Amino acid sequence: MTLTATTPAAAGGRDADEALLVCEDGYVLRGRAYGARGETLGEIVFSTGMTGYQETLTDPSYHRQIVVMTAPHVGNTGVNDEDPESGRIWVAGYVVRDPARRASSWRSARELDDELAAQGVVGICDVDTRALTRHLRDRGVMRAGIFSGDSLPELPGSHGEAELLQRVRSAPQMVGADLAREVTTEQPYVVAPAGEFEDRPPLARVAAIDLGIKAMTPQRLAERGVEVHVLPSTSTISDVLAVQPDGVFFSNGPGDPEASVHEVELLRAVLDRKIPYFGICFGNQILGRALGLGTYKLTFGHRGINQPVMDVETGKVEITSHNHGFAVDAPIGEEFLAPHDGGRYGRVVVSHVGLNDQVVEGLRCLDIPAFSVQYHPEAAAGPHDAAYLFDRFVALITDRTSH
Known part of the structure; x- marks a missing residue:
């Protein structure tokens, strides 16, 4: 079964900023690329914190996980050099609903979008994170992938999504992982x-x-x-x-x-x-x-x-x-x-x-x-x-x- 949700930002055909989120059960969300362009695979999980996204991103416990933020607005305070919990971003991918157009904080040194791109973290935005979170609560966390840029398939529609789904299902599971x-x-x-x-x-x-x-x-x-x-x-x-x-x-x-x-x-x-x-x-x-x-x-x-x-x-x-x-x-x-x-x-x-x-x-x-x-x-x-x-x-x- 394939469930596809289309956002207004992605309607009207593919463009350079198009991105796809594909879950291993066939659930697909279309949105806009956020951070680096490319392909990433991992276990998709959701975090309910309203603040502290920088600490979440740099927490090594999120290694090999795609993190969905349930808070709708992310990136408002940018990125600083004081709050990281480690020397790098560890999440495998990042999913947000409404990224900040501009950071607003006296402590901000960089935009979150730019920091994700600089560290090669593939993300997606302008997707319905509430629907995605409800799906994960009902079905449980699972493997997923975010695809944008050159990683998007040549074939349109369901044929292309089937190709991406196979990539997702080939990713290692978290059960049995010694990380x-x-x-x-x-x-x-x-x-x-x-x-x-x-x-x-x-x-x-x-x-x-x-x-x-x-x-x-x-x-x-x-x-x-x-x-x-x-x-x-x-x-x-x-x-x-x-x-x-x-x-x-x-x-x-x-x-x-x-x-x-x-x-x-x-x-x-x-x-x-x-x-x-x-x-x-x-x-x-x-x-x-x-x-x-x-x-x-x-x-x-x-x-x-x-x-x-x-x-x-x-x-x-x-x-x-x-x-x-x-x-x-x-x-x-x-x-x-x-x-x-x-x-x-x-x-x-x-x-x-x-x-x-x-x-x-x-x-x-x-x-x-x-x-x-x-x-x-x-x-x-x-x-x-x-x-x-x-x-x-x-x-x-x-x-x-x-x-």
């Missing part, structure tokens, strides 16, 4: 204590495994007096121990946690040594698998900065930032023994739950010093609802080092 090593840092680096701790000895040293880390994450630890050693995802337990860490952190990142065999084994080596552990997003899923729990793919995932999550112990509700398509499968509301190796990691509880769909949003180990959350506490969604998690990690470290 952390494609986004991780090539070399270790250190983030020194900052702010009031800048000229003092570090309160603690943390080894942070970069699975697709955002720049703000080590900064949040540095603001608390922690010296953060960011290490590649391919690091071994010997590499971690060489840092002499007081704690270990696993970051967010892209891909299927079931495919991350190396990272799971590395974390088990950390847990065996009872080094305090904190993981976020992908790091939560890796903890789940290290404990012997399963993970599964969500129908359309959680992506945005307005996700309500409840702390099970306190009943407090946090407004949180999310970007994940997989979740941990664990019993909610009861203690359970971690299944791995006859329960060698002891008792575990689900610490946080998503209120929209009851998805597991956090784990806490009761017999070893380890906990994690599925969301991004470094982001200012609440704006500071989840900041306590960094304090909890520092307290977990200092409590153990003081004894």
Whole structure:
């Protein structure tokens, strides 16, 4: 079945700015090229954030994903050099409804359209993103492609679209994808204590495994007096121990946690040594698998900065930032023994739950010093609802080092 939506901007035949969005189930949208011209393939997902498009674009967790913005107006504040979460744009493609004609912000250094083009990111605009989002909510995220310029087919109409559909269906799926090593840092680096701790000895040293880390994450630890050693995802337990860490952190990142065999084994080596552990997003899923729990793919995932999550112990509700398509499968509301190796990691509880769909949003180990959350506490969604998690990690470290 082919569902085609035509926008006024694309009516009347093909022109140099024409672009097509083709989903693997045959859903097609016609619009206008935005950013670079060409072809891009990936898993198409939607983000519900009303602001923060620059942080979204530069989040490594979006590697190999085409991102649909549900906010209708994008690009209003342009692009600056202070807000990126990494050194480049990571999204595979970008879909917006109404791009800004001109950026309007005293912080803006460039237009978003120009930045996308400069970094080779193929996008499409002037499409009905509300209809597309409803389609993805009904059918689930799937593979898709954006085509413009020379990548458009020679044949018109349905014959040309069939050719593009075959390209989309030949793209790799996200299930089974091991992507952390494609986004991780090539070399270790250190983030020194900052702010009031800048000229003092570090309160603690943390080894942070970069699975697709955002720049703000080590900064949040540095603001608390922690010296953060960011290490590649391919690091071994010997590499971690060489840092002499007081704690270990696993970051967010892209891909299927079931495919991350190396990272799971590395974390088990950390847990065996009872080094305090904190993981976020992908790091939560890796903890789940290290404990012997399963993970599964969500129908359309959680992506945005307005996700309500409840702390099970306190009943407090946090407004949180999310970007994940997989979740941990664990019993909610009861203690359970971690299944791995006859329960060698002891008792575990689900610490946080998503209120929209009851998805597991956090784990806490009761017999070893380890906990994690599925969301991004470094982001200012609440704006500071989840900041306590960094304090909890520092307290977990200092409590153990003081004894």
